[in-house]
Amino acid sequence: xxxxxxxxxxxxxxxxxxxxxxxxxxxxxxxxxxxxxxxxxxxxxxxxxxxxxxxxxxxxxxxxxxxxxxxxxxxxxxxxxxxxxxxxxxxxxxxxxxxxxxxxxxxxxxxxxxxxxxxxxxxxxxxxxxxxxxxxxxxxxxxxxxxxxxxxxxxxxxxxxxxxxxxxxxxxxxxxxxxxxxxxxxxxxxxxxxxxxxxxxxxxxxxxxxxxxxxxxxxxxxxxxxxxxxxxxxxxxxxxxxxxxxxxx
Ligand SMILES: Cc1cc2nc3c(=O)[nH]c(=O)nc-3n(C[C@H](O)[C@H](O)[C@H](O)COP(=O)(O)O)c2cc1C
Numbered sequence: 615x616x617x618x619x620x621x622x623x624x625x626x627x628x629x630x631x632x633x634x635x636x637x638x639x640x641x642x643x644x645x646x647x648x649x650x651x652x653x654x655x656x657x658x659x660x661x662x663x664x665x666x667x668x669x670x671x672x673x674x675x676x677x678x679x680x681x682x683x684x685x686x687x688x689x690x691x692x693x694x695x696x697x698x699x700x701x702x703x704x705x706x707x708x709x710x711x712x713x714x715x716x717x718x719x720x721x722x723x724x725x726x727x728x729x730x731x732x733x734x735x736x737x738x739x740x741x742x743x744x745x746x747x748x749x750x751x752x753x754x755x756x757x758x759x760x761x762x763x764x765x766x767x768x769x770x771x772x773x774x775x776x777x778x779x780x781x782x783x784x785x786x787x788x789x790x791x792x793x794x795x796x797x798x799x800x801x802x803x804x805x806x807x808x809x810x811x812x813x814x815x816x817x818x819x820x821x822x823x824x825x826x827x828x829x830x831x832x833x834x835x836x837x838x839x840x841x842x843x844x845x846x847x848x849x850x851x852x853x854x855x856x857x858x859x860x861x862x863x
Contacts, residue, residue: 615641616629616632616639616641616665617640617642617643617662619644619674619677619680620666621833621836622667622855623858623859626642626857628723629663629695631747631754632753643680644676652680654684655685656686656690660690662690662692662693663695666694667696668701671705671776672703672783672784673709675829678712691757692716693718693753693757694718695720695753696721697722697723697746701767701768701770701772702720702766702768702772703780717756717763718763719763721749722746724742724743724857728832728845728849728852732853787830788829789826790823790825790827794843795820795843796842801819804839805833810833813825836854836856838854
C-alpha cells in the first residue's frame with residue numbers, strides 16, 4: 615500500500631504513478647484518519663510506501679503523526695518519497711525516527727507555496743515534471759527490487775533549516791487568519807470540501823476558516839476555480855498551481 619498526503623496534487627500524482635508502475639494501491643492519509651487515529655501493520659514481505667510534500671524542510675505534522683502508527687514486521691519493505699519545490703533539508707532523516715524505511719527519495723516538483731513565492735514559470739514546471747517522470751520510473755524499479763537507496767536532495771544548511779526553521783514555521787506560520795475570499799467567490803464550497811483538516815466551513819455564502827491554524831497545504835487557495843481566495847495582501851498578483859488527478863473529485 616502507498617499512503618500519501620497532498621495539498622495540491624503533486625504527491626498524489628507521484629503516489630498514483632508509483633502504484634501504477636509497481637502494481638500497488640494508494641490511500642490518502644487524510645481520508646484514512648478522518649474518523650480518528652488508525653493502526654497500520656506491514657507484514658513480512660509486504661511493501662509499504664509513504665509519499666508527502668516537504669513543508670519548511672520537514673514532513674507535514676499529519677504525516678509524522680501517521681507514521682508513528684505504522685508497525686513494520688521484520689522483512690517488510692518500507693520506503694518514503696517526498697515532493698518538494700527544490701530541497702528537502704533533513705525531512706527524511708527526521709522521518710526515519712518514526713518510520714524505519716529502507717529507502718528514501720525526493721522529487722523536485724512545481725512550487726505551490728504561493729504565500730511565500732510566485733509559482734514556477736511554465737518552462738521550469740515542464741522541466742521539473744519531465745525529470746520527475748524519469749525519477750518515478752527509477753523509484754518504481756528500486757521498489758520492485760526492494761533496494762536500499764537514499765537519494766534525497768537535502769540542500770545547503772539542511773540540518774539548521776530542519777532543526778530551527780521547521781519548528782518556527784509550525785509555531786508561527788500556520789495561522790489561518792490571513793485567509794479570506796474576495797468578491798470573486800461564487801460560494802461553490804470546493805475549498806471547504808477539500809480541506810484535509812476540515813478547517814473551512816461555508817457561512818453566508820463565504821468560506822470561513824474556523825480553526826486558528828492549519829497545515830498550510832495551499833489546497834484551498836491554489837484550487838479555487840474563481841481564484842477568489844487570498845492570504846493577506848501578497849497573493850492577489852501571484853499565479854495558482856494545482857496538479858489535477860484522474861482520481862480527485
Ligand atoms: C507550507 C509549505 C512549505 C514548503 N516548504 C518547502 C521546503 O522547505 N522546501 C521545498 O523545496 N519546497 C517546499 N514547499 C513546496 C512543496 O513542497 C512542493 O510544491 C510540493 O510538491 C507540493 O506537494 P503537493 O502538491 O502534494 O501538496 C513548501 C510548500 C508549502 C505549501
